[in-house]
Amino acid sequence: GNSVTQMEGPVTLSEEAFLTINCTYTATGYPSLFWYVQYPGEGLQLLLKATKADDKGSNKGFEATYRKETTSFHLEKGSVQVSDSAVYFCALMGISNTGKLIFGQGTTLQVKP
Amino acid sequence: GAGVSQSPSNKVTEKGKDVELRCDPISGHTALYWYRQSLGQGLEFLIYFQGNSAPDKSGLPSDRFSAERTGGSVSTLTIQRTQQEDSAVYLCASSYNRGVRETQYFGPGTRLLVL
Numbered sequence: 001g002n003s004v005t006q007m008e009g010p011v012t013l014s015e016e017a018f019l020t021i022n023c024t025y026t027a028t029g030y031p032s033l034f035w036y037v038q039y040p041g042e043g044l045q046l047l048l049k050a051t052k053a054d055d056k057g058s059n060k061g062f063e064a065t066y067r068k069e070t071t072s073f074h075l076e077k078g079s080v081q082v083s084d085s086a087v088y089f090c091a092l093m094g095i096s097n098t099g100k101l102i103f104g105q106g107t108t109l110q111v112k113p
Numbered sequence: 114g115a116g117v118s119q120s121p122s123n124k125v126t127e128k129g130k131d132v133e134l135r136c137d138p139i140s141g142h143t144a145l146y147w148y149r150q151s152l153g154q155g156l157e158f159l160i161y162f163q164g165n166s167a168p169d170k171s172g173l174p175s176d177r178f179s180a181e182r183t184g185g186s187v188s189t190l191t192i193q194r195t196q197q198e199d200s201a202v203y204l205c206a207s208s209y210n211r212g213v214r215e216t217q218y219f220g221p222g223t224r225l226l227v228l
Contacts, residue, residue, distance in 0.1 A: 043221045044206075044219040045219070049213075099208060099211040099212055100146070100158050100161055100169055101146075101217065103148075103156035103157070105155045
């Protein structure tokens with residue numbers, strides 16, 4: 001079945017450091033891929049998405065590129081801020097397109113001043 | 114406008130009791146999803162509604178779990194004879210329609226603790 005694997009956390013960085021959170025997936029066909037973020041005390045929010053191979057999703061300085069050849073969707077940001085501290089979830093939506101999301105385990109990011 | 118709301122925000126119950134969790138989706142959203150977030154299992158899909166119908170119930174962990182949606186709006190997730198392993202945060206999400214082009218908006222969740 002479909003599944004998502006992302007790097008374990010916590011990831012601790014200093015402000016202005018470069019961020020990469022790895023995400024790989026297993027799925028039939030060409031799923032759509034998402035990154036969701038959960039800030040402390042808040043609900044899950046969509047951060048970015050990509051619906052086909054080689055698409056790049058971007059938002060708030062974060063980027064992720066849909067790589068079919070490596071079945072990956074790694075999240076990157078060039079310069080993190082303290083306010084980026086949150087839990088990040090990689091997710092996929094399968095080709096059945098019902099909207100059901102399959103999530104990774106989540107990666108906690110802590111950014112220190 | 115108002116987002117997805119869930120009630121109660123916290124629920125503590127004794128093993129063996131029944132609980133009902135409520136979700137109010139964003140007005141006009143036809144698709145509604147329930148997910149569960151727990152330490153051991155991460156974030157997992159439970160059930161999906163399109164209107165009042167549930168085309169995908171594949172994530173419900175046992176027959177103690179059921180859900181309904183009425184009037185194409187409010188949904189209730191019921192857990193009968195709760196067990197300690199049911200302790201988790203139950204999340205509801207809604208979207209205007211189903212599919213990849215529609216953003217799912219999540220509620221704040223109901224934190225359930227079964228003693």
